[in-house]
Amino acid sequence: xxxxxxxxxxxxxxxxxxxxxxxxxxxxxxKLTASSSATLSFVDGASSVVLDNTYKEYLFTFKDIHPATNxxxxxxxxxxxxxxxxxxxxxxxxxxxxxxxxxxxxxxxxDSSNDMAQGTGDLNILLNIGSGNDQCGAGYLHLFxxxxxxxxxxxxxNMNRYDPANFTVNQFTSGYGNTTSAIDAVKFQMDxxxxxxxxxxLYGIA
Numbered sequence: 001x002x003x004x005x006x007x008x009x010x011x012x013x014x015x016x017x018x019x020x021x022x023x024x025x026x027x028x029x030x031k032l033t034a035s036s037s038a039t040l041s042f043v044d045g046a047s048s049v050v051l052d053n054t055y056k057e058y059l060f061t062f063k064d065i066h067p068a069t070n071x072x073x074x075x076x077x078x079x080x081x082x083x084x085x086x087x088x089x090x091x092x093x094x095x096x097x098x099x100x101x102x103x104x105x106x107x108x109x110x111d112s113s114n115d116m117a118q119g120t121g122d123l124n125i126l127l128n129i130g131s132g133n134d135q136c137g138a139g140y141l142h143l144f145x146x147x148x149x150x151x152x153x154x155x156x157x158n159m160n161r162y163d164p165a166n167f168t169v170n171q172f173t174s175g176y177g178n179t180t181s182a183i184d185a186v187k188f189q190m191d192x193x194x195x196x197x198x199x200x201x202l203y204g205i206a
Contacts, residue, residue, distance in 0.1 A: 026059065029202045034195035036068060042202050043083045044184040051184055053147040055204030060141040060186070062126075062159065062200055069193030070131040070164055075122035076141070078153070078177050079185035086187045087120040088153075092175025094124075101166040118178065122189065125157045125173050130164035136198065137161040139171075146183035153177035 030049050032040045042060075044051035051058060065074060077086035094114040099106040114124050129137045139159030146153050157173040177183060188200060
């Protein structure tokens with residue numbers, strides 16, 4: 001069975017994945033595993049972390065993020081000084097879809113209360129994660145060209161959580177770090193309590 005690649009030059013046939021050229025590759029950089037951790041931080045040049053102009057796009061994946069405190073929010077912030085300060089100015093927007101286990105409630109809504117307008121504090125990317133034994137959150141976040149010294153730094157997060165009230169909630173957050181300085185560190189933490197368990201992995205995309 002052939003694979004069809006569409007691009008500006010027309011249609012290209014291939015018989016195997018290895019024969020397709022021109023596609024970006026994803027390179028694993030670093031995994032951090034939480035164990036009652038106050039923060040998990042990726043700092044360029046520290047502990048084998050690469051977060052510079054090696055790649056134009058970086059991908060963070062979140063697996064089984066479990067808070068120590070019920071209804072905790074997973075938050076992100078950026079640094080332009082290798083983690084000395086996490087206070088990059090950010091503007092963001094947020095919407096979500098949800099559905100409960102009983103099939104009796106569902107919604108799709110814009111959540112302006114979790115927007116940020118030129119704020120420097122930590123930004124919610126996953127709200128109200130349950131701390132029950134089987135409750136956790138998962139998803140991914142793209143950070144685009146953080147080393148640019150010309151443009152703002154865009155990010156897009158798609159996250160899902162097991163809510164304490166037995167809901168699945170799909171949360172979408174996007175925005176930009178309003179700085180033309182290079183972002184060289186990213187920090188994750190809960191708004192209350194520790195990250196009890198879970199993995200955050202960083203990849204570079206060519």
